[in-house]
């Protein structure tokens with residue numbers, strides 16, 4: 001019997017929707033298309049499971065259950081009631097409703113959550129004949145998103161966001177989200193097999209994401225997903241999919257990947273993360289200020305996330321650091337350098353114009369990812 005196909009969205013940060021769509025197409029989801037906030041695609045449960053395991057740049061994989069214009073709570077109630085919850089959730093499930101309202105008449109997230117929950121319980125009472133819902137079983141994360149009055153009700157198959165790969169258990173100074181680090185790697189001119197160095201590597205996120213990409217290591221291999229407990233996924237051969245994804249990993253494909261930082265504590269964390277990521281011996285780490293860094297051998301690509309100097313007092317130090325990054329680039333002929341920063345003075349301080357720029361958000365901070373080639 002063929003499995004049902006669902007309309008899905010792989011949500012992703014602003015500016016990375018196209019990357020999420022390419023990520024999906026590479027996995028065989030040929031209809032994947034970028035839209036605001038993510039990429040749409042259709043998949044059966046096995047495909048959804050695979051997407052959760054393998055996507056590098058997306059935050060979550062959602063099954064879209066219903067969409068319609070909703071300008072009143074009654075509209076929202078009717079929309080949520082129209083979904084066959086009795087076929088989707090278990091009667092003892094925990095129905096956790098989260099919400100987001102943007103530029104809409106319905107702007108109270110709390111009220112939307114309460115209305116949606118009431119509609120779910122009423123529908124379940126009507127269709128199952130039960131009067132009590134203990135909510136002690138599997139969690140069903142349900143999302144209500146209302147954007148310009150268009151409401152979307154979806155079931156989150158990921159649970160914890162996909163950036164939670166499992167290797168980061170300690171955070172250093174302003175660590176980069178794993179999904180954003182994977183996006184930077186993708187947007188950079190670096191490709192597996194090339195040399196890569198992060199001269200302010202902090203806790204090592206960019207390096208680990210690049211090594212995973214080179215080794216074909218699925219980022220979700222050691223974690224679980226919300227859909228593990230969903231009835232629709234019960235007959236999906238999740239272990240088989242995991243085994244096949246696992247058999248694809250080849251750590252020997254990792255080329256020369258290295259990083260350095262001025263902060264020994266950050267490097268200690270990086271070392272732990274590398275170990276937890278299963279990459280021991282695959283990434284070289286060095287305690288060195290970037291002002292003194294001199295790499296020999298094949299040229300490659302620098303990718304970095306230097307401090308941004310959001311406070312005025314830090315601004316000068318950061319601009320000096322950007323100038324030092326410019327010098328680092330100059331003394332490494334043949335190398336490209338890519339940096340993400342929210343500082344509008346970055347290029348001026350660096351001393352060169354970027355050949356390519358991309359607007360991205362690091363958390364709530366609007367940033368630019370800049371690529372500098374050698375002159």
Ligand SMILES: C[S@@+](CC[C@H](N)C(=O)[O-])C[C@H]1O[C@@H](n2cnc3c(N)ncnc32)[C@H](O)[C@@H]1O
Pocket residue numbers: 172173174175176177199200201202203204205206260261262263266288289290291305306307308321
């Ligand atoms: C925003 S954090 C990088 C975070 C990193 N991407 C991560 O995921 O953990 C900036 C890093 O630049 C390092 N740094 C600052 N000044 C430096 C210098 N002169 N040389 C090398 N590293 C420096 C800091 O120690 C810090 O780890």
